[in-house]
Amino acid sequence: MIGIIGIAIIFVMVFGGYIAAGGKLAIILKALPFELAMIGGAAVGAFLLSNDMSAVKHTMKDIGKVFKGPKWKPEDYRDLLCLLYELIRLARQNPVAIEEHIEAPADSAIFSRYPRIQADKEAVELIADTMRSASMNYDDPHQVEEVLEKRMEANFHHAMHSSHALQTVADGLPALGIVAAVLGVIKTMGSIDQPPEILGKMIGGALVGTFLGVFLAYGLVGPFASKVKAVIEEDSHFYQLIREVLVANLHNHSANICIEVGRQNTPAHCRPDFADLEEALKSVKKEAA
Incomplete structure (x- = not known):
């Protein structure tokens, strides 16, 4: 919702200010379809040229994050802590019983109590792989933490590609606007024998290209890239929380201490009260009993 409000404010303040200052929209509206076709088409072509189809689909999907915001809500962080508590308790009480949950999370009675987490492949695999490693006696906390850090860094780098792709397009839009404007000037020079009032409109139409390139870059595409980056960074805290709790578990802290470590490492605005x-x-204990 706030993304839509932001877009509305941009258009109202830019074009509203232009009209209030005595500007006429007729020149902009007449040139807009042609300038938009040149600038927008070139931007889309450059985007497709510099990315593979997987990255294109990923970027198109991530644009929705501008309007949806972070995937993980405060209640999801609480549910994650409860899920990890159940798994850690069971792993310590009955190391054999934990295997069915980490080998088949989709059929796990524990995971099924937290459907939003169960539906997230990255979170489930992170939990299952780490707990499986511990059951195989690969339980050096420092080594496991290093492996998790590298894995999460790779996942984060991949997730950030859509933000980088959008920012690259934003960086190129002003230059594409200049290209469109230069073409408009060339067209005008070809009609140099026309009266001044006609030449003035033609030059004004050419300058719409420069305006449009800068406007799209700094008013829309650039902010979209920044918002996507912010949302990805926000959601990454969820996976960092998994690392903190499971590494604390490998240090043989009690289950309650492991969860408290996770709670205190949760971002303040998503952190559940003690x-x-x-x-x-x-x-959780009553259900397990």
Whole structure:
């Protein structure tokens, strides 16, 4: 919702200010379809040229994050802590029983209590692979933490590609606007014998290209890239929380301490209250019993 409001403010303030200052939209509207076809078409072509189809699909999908915001909400962080608590408790009480949950998370009774987490392939694999490693006696906390760090860094780098792709397009739009404007000037020079009032309109139409390139770059595409980056960075905290809790588990801290380590490493605006988390963990214990 806030993304739509931001776009509306941009258009109202730019074009509203132009009209209020006495500007006429007729010249812009007449030139807009042609300038937009040149600049927008060239931008799309350059985007396709510099990315493979997988990256294109990824970027198109990530544009929705501008309007949806972060995937993980405060209640998801609480549910993640509860899920990890259940798994850690079970792994310590019955190392054999934990295998069915980490080998087949899709059929796990524990994971199924948290459907949003269960539906996220990256989160589930991160949890399952780390706990499986611990069950295979690969339990050096420092080595596991290093492996998790590299894995998460690779996933984050891949996720950020859409933001980088959008930013590259934004960086090129002003130059494409100049290209369109130069073509407009060339067209005008070919009609140099026309009266001044006609030449003035033709030059004004040519300058729409420069305006459009800069406007799209700094008013829309650039902010889209920044928002996508911010959302990806925000969602990455969810996976960092998994690392913090599972590494604390490998240090043989009690289950409650592991969860508290995770809670305190949760971003402040998503961090569950200590009392609320305690209530949630009590409910987990009752269900397990």
